[in-house]
Amino acid sequence: xxxxxxxxxxxxxxxxxxxxxxxxxxxxxxxxxxxxxxxxxxxxxxxxxxxxxxxxxxxxxxxxxxxxxxxxxxxxxxxxxxxxxxxxxxxxxxxxxxxxxxxxxxxxxxxxxxxxxxxxxxxxxxxxxxxxxxxxxxxxxxxxxxxxxxxxxxxxxxxxxxxxxxxxxxxxxxxxxxxxxxxxxxxxxxxxxxxxxxxxxxxxxxxxxxxxxxxxxxxxxxxxxxxxxxxxxxxxxxxxxxxxxxxxxxxxxxxxxxxxxxxxxxxxxxxxxxxxxxxxxxxxxxxxxxxxxxxxxxxxxxxxxxxxxxxxxxxxxxxxxxxxxxxxxxxxxxxxxxxxxx
Numbered sequence: 307x308x309x310x311x312x313x314x315x316x317x318x319x320x321x322x323x324x325x326x327x328x329x330x331x332x333x334x335x336x337x338x339x340x341x342x343x344x345x346x347x348x349x350x351x352x353x354x355x356x357x358x359x360x361x362x363x364x365x366x367x368x369x370x371x372x373x374x375x376x377x378x379x380x381x382x383x384x385x386x387x388x389x390x391x392x393x394x395x396x397x398x399x400x401x402x403x404x405x406x407x408x409x410x411x412x413x414x415x416x417x418x419x420x421x422x423x424x425x426x427x428x429x430x431x432x433x434x435x436x437x438x439x440x441x442x443x444x445x446x447x448x449x450x451x452x453x454x455x456x457x458x459x460x461x462x463x464x465x466x467x468x469x470x471x472x473x474x475x476x477x478x479x480x481x482x483x484x485x486x487x488x489x490x491x492x493x494x495x496x497x498x499x500x501x502x503x504x505x506x507x508x509x510x511x512x513x514x515x516x517x518x519x520x521x522x523x524x525x526x527x528x529x530x531x532x533x534x535x536x537x538x539x540x541x542x543x544x545x546x547x548x549x550x551x552x553x554x555x556x557x558x559x560x561x562x563x564x565x566x567x568x569x570x571x572x573x574x575x576x577x578x579x580x581x582x583x584x585x586x587x588x589x590x591x592x593x594x595x596x597x598x599x600x601x602x603x604x605x606x607x608x609x610x611x612x613x614x615x616x617x618x619x620x621x622x623x624x625x626x627x628x629x630x631x632x633x634x635x636x637x638x639x640x641x642x643x644x645x646x647x648x
Contacts, residue, residue, distance in 0.1 A: 313340070313341040322623055324623055326357070326545065327339050327620050328618075331616060332557045333615075335550060338547070348520065357491065358486055360492065361604070365530075365541055366600060368482065372474045375561070380402070381402055381406070384401055397437070405451040407578065411446065412438070414448045418431040418533075420513045449539040449540065466537070475548075482542050489522050492523045493621075494522040495604055497519065503516050553610055556580075556610055580600060588601050588642070589609070590642045595613070596613055604623065604625055605622035609642065618641065
């Protein structure tokens with residue numbers, strides 16, 4: 307099965323309106339395809355090779371992790387070294403490394419914007435968080451880890467979008483970016499902030515600023531949006547080619563070591579900003595042992611296999627116009643098995 311046949315089959319099955327798939331190596335792109343629609347509401351629009359996808363949590367390794375690597379910040383540093391409010395006793399044991407491996411013990415999610423919008427309000431809200439587990443005791447995947455990391459990275463580099471463009475994207479010759487200028491050039495995501503409306507209500511909180519229409523040209527993630535559209539956990543937009551260009555730099559031996567398993571005693575393999583194959587819902591047995599990658603809520607993923615010199619990128623708008631039922635990791639697994647086949 308070819309990549310375009312895979313996309314066409316999944317589109318016909320209702321897995322997503324449109325998508326882009328790419329397979330590459332350290333030498334370059336080996337195969338790529340795109341198919342379907344960038345938007346179905348309020349009107350249908352075709353997806354093209356240049357359509358920018360909301361990369362969602364691919365931002366964590368491709369921007370947050372990349373900038374951390376370029377920084378002078380040690381992994382064993384405490385957040386309180388940079389943010390005085392984080393010197394509180396309840397944060398003892400939380401380090402930057404534990405933020406990057408999701409072993410800080412912070413809760414899985416919280417709508418910081420319910421306590422105020424913008425970086426200053428976020429800093430205040432982040433300092434009120436209560437850990438739900440002892441640092442290092444378990445993996446709790448949480449955007450809050452990288453929202454806190456964003457505050458620290460900005461003390462090192464200044465605005466994250468500028469630092470990412472200058473230090474990460476341009477050297478990699480990638481067009482990935484925060485704050486896209488042309489909404490029409492992006493793939494649409496969810497309508498009416500439905501998912502975060504529900505999650506906020508489930509926490510017994512209220513917020514009056516949820517969007518009503520189809521989200522397009524703005525980051526889907528509410529915490530990233532109301533921080534100003536730029537964060538270390540979400541906010542990047544790009545094409546499959548843009549993601550490949552960023553990912554390819556992580557096949558260098560020194561960078562592969564950063565992605566290596568740092569949680570061997572826990573249920574999931576986590577490196578610095580990356581996830582390993584063990585315990586990963588989107589990974590397949592056909593992947594090599596040192597494979598690492600990441601997924602994004604909007605329907606995105608990138609996985610790298612250093613031993614095979616392979617990169618697999620799948621970008622979709624699977625949450626448009628609403629989040630469908632079912633486990634999207636099953637779609638990702640079908641893609642990864644296809645890529646792994648001889």
